[in-house]
Amino acid sequence: MKIGIDRISFYTSNYFVDLQTLADARSVDVNKYYTGIGQEKMGIPPPDEDIVTMGASAAFRLQQDGELDDVELLLFATESGIDQSKAAGVYVHGLLEMNNRCRTVELKQACYSGTAALQLAIGFVARNPGKKALVIAGDVARYELGSPGEATQGCGAVAMLVSADPRLVEINPECGYYTEDVMDFWRPNYRSEALVDGKYSTMVYIHTLLESWKQYAGLTGLSLTDFDHFCYHIPFTKMAEKAHEKLCRKLKVELGKDQLHSLLEESLRYSRITGNCYSASMYVALASLLDTAAEDLTGKRIGFYSYGSGCVGEFFSGTVQPGYREVLYGNDHKKLLENRTELTYQQYEDIFNYGVPADGGEHVFPQYKTGPFRFSGISQHKREYETVV
Numbered sequence: 001m002k003i004g005i006d007r008i009s010f011y012t013s014n015y016f017v018d019l020q021t022l023a024d025a026r027s028v029d030v031n032k033y034y035t036g037i038g039q040e041k042m043g044i045p046p047p048d049e050d051i052v053t054m055g056a057s058a059a060f061r062l063q064q065d066g067e068l069d070d071v072e073l074l075l076f077a078t079e080s081g082i083d084q085s086k087a088a089g090v091y092v093h094g095l096l097e098m099n100n101r102c103r104t105v106e107l108k109q110a111c112y113s114g115t116a117a118l119q120l121a122i123g124f125v126a127r128n129p130g131k132k133a134l135v136i137a138g139d140v141a142r143y144e145l146g147s148p149g150e151a152t153q154g155c156g157a158v159a160m161l162v163s164a165d166p167r168l169v170e171i172n173p174e175c176g177y178y179t180e181d182v183m184d185f186w187r188p189n190y191r192s193e194a195l196v197d198g199k200y201s202t203m204v205y206i207h208t209l210l211e212s213w214k215q216y217a218g219l220t221g222l223s224l225t226d227f228d229h230f231c232y233h234i235p236f237t238k239m240a241e242k243a244h245e246k247l248c249r250k251l252k253v254e255l256g257k258d259q260l261h262s263l264l265e266e267s268l269r270y271s272r273i274t275g276n277c278y279s280a281s282m283y284v285a286l287a288s289l290l291d292t293a294a295e296d297l298t299g300k301r302i303g304f305y306s307y308g309s310g311c312v313g314e315f316f317s318g319t320v321q322p323g324y325r326e327v328l329y330g331n332d333h334k335k336l337l338e339n340r341t342e343l344t345y346q347q348y349e350d351i352f353n354y355g356v357p358a359d360g361g362e363h364v365f366p367q368y369k370t371g372p373f374r375f376s377g378i379s380q381h382k383r384e385y386e387t388v389v
């Protein structure tokens with residue numbers, strides 16, 4: 001039985017900062033951002049947007065299309081949890097008025113948890129072939145103002161329907177995965193910004209890729225030349241390119257600039273203008289590839305490398321299904337990305353410093369442009385959400 005991703009829907013904030021604005025504020029040559037790390041813009045969530053509103057907004061299109069009726073498992077993967085106890089997915093379940101017969105849980109392992117959720121969902125469908133699972137991965141990537149990670153910030157969520165006989169991408173069963181206890185990036189419970197040993201994190205990312213690939217290749221006998229495209233975890237687009245170059249060098253596979261471009265470029269387009277979406281990033285890459293590739297991807301094999309600091313990595317593959325174009329939300333994604341509002345530096349800093357009040361009082365948040373749901377306020381420590389449409 002084929003199991004995999006049946007639909008994919010992406011949402012990000014309606015606000016962004018151009019990295020030229022950040023470069024001016026930090027007195028940095030903008031080419032360090034545009035070329036050096038390969039990022040142009042970073043998505044910034046306004047005070048009334050969080051992982052719940054972004055996740056629910058990503059899944060809203062699926063609900064509108066009646067795709068959530070047979071869902072009995074909702075997995076929400078995130079690094080940016082908003083509650084130590086209640087799963088973000090339970091709020092989403094409520095906002096989308098999903099069936100009560102549903103298992104809902106939140107998963108965490110930095111940027112890797114979206115892949116853990118996908119693989120668990122596949123296991124659920126294998127056991128319950130008529131049922132579906134909804135996987136949501138969503139994050140707000142936040143680093144300290146003025147820190148090296150600042151330019152890689154971003155936000156977004158991806159909602160994926162996982163089913164038997166998927167219409168988009170069959171996920172193949174073999175996987176190479178690797179865990180090692182390291183401190184390259186982490187966020188203690190008392191902090192809202194991540195801590196990161198930046199250069200070290202890029203080295204661990206690549207080491208984990210080599211280890212995951214080694215296992216994967218051992219299991220499948222496949223070589224890099226058996227793949228038509230790759231989707232990497234994208235903390236910044238240059239990281240994905242460098243990782244692929246390194247993997248090719250290690251395996252002595254020839255790789256010219258044009259080849260690198262054709263293997264990766266379409267998967268990098270959305271991330272370059274949204275920034276890091278942590279657990280969602282690799283799936284933003286998949287949406288970007290499926291939506292924007294000019295060639296027909298039917299039957300093409302995609303290699304996926306998922307990485308979560310701390311660290312866990314996984315290499316696996318998927319095969320694009322016939323007719324996939326008919327079930328994409330590419331036009332919606334394009335409209336969303338084209339209609340965002342640019343922030344000035346001062347607006348960015350004000351939003352960054354807004355902070356969710358922690359005094360247990362009654363607070364109503366200013367209304368910004370959001371998707372169909374917004375985080376309207378907080379009352380006696382309870383988050384309040386409202387439907388905008």
Ligand code: CAA
Nearest residue numbers: 029031032035036037111148149198199201202205235309
């Ligand atoms: N024109 C062109 N290129 C320029 C330039 C200019 N004027 N100035 C600098 N550059 C280049 C540099 O040469 C460098 O390229 P190389 O790596 O090829 O040498 C690149 O721009 C970046 O410059 P620096 O190395 O000086 O940048 P930095 O040290 O200030 O920051 C970083 C880089 C450490 C990765 C930082 O962005 C960071 O901390 N990011 C957050 C952590 C991260 O994303 N890690 C990735 C792996 S971990 C992971 O994947 C999990 C996750 O999502 C966080």
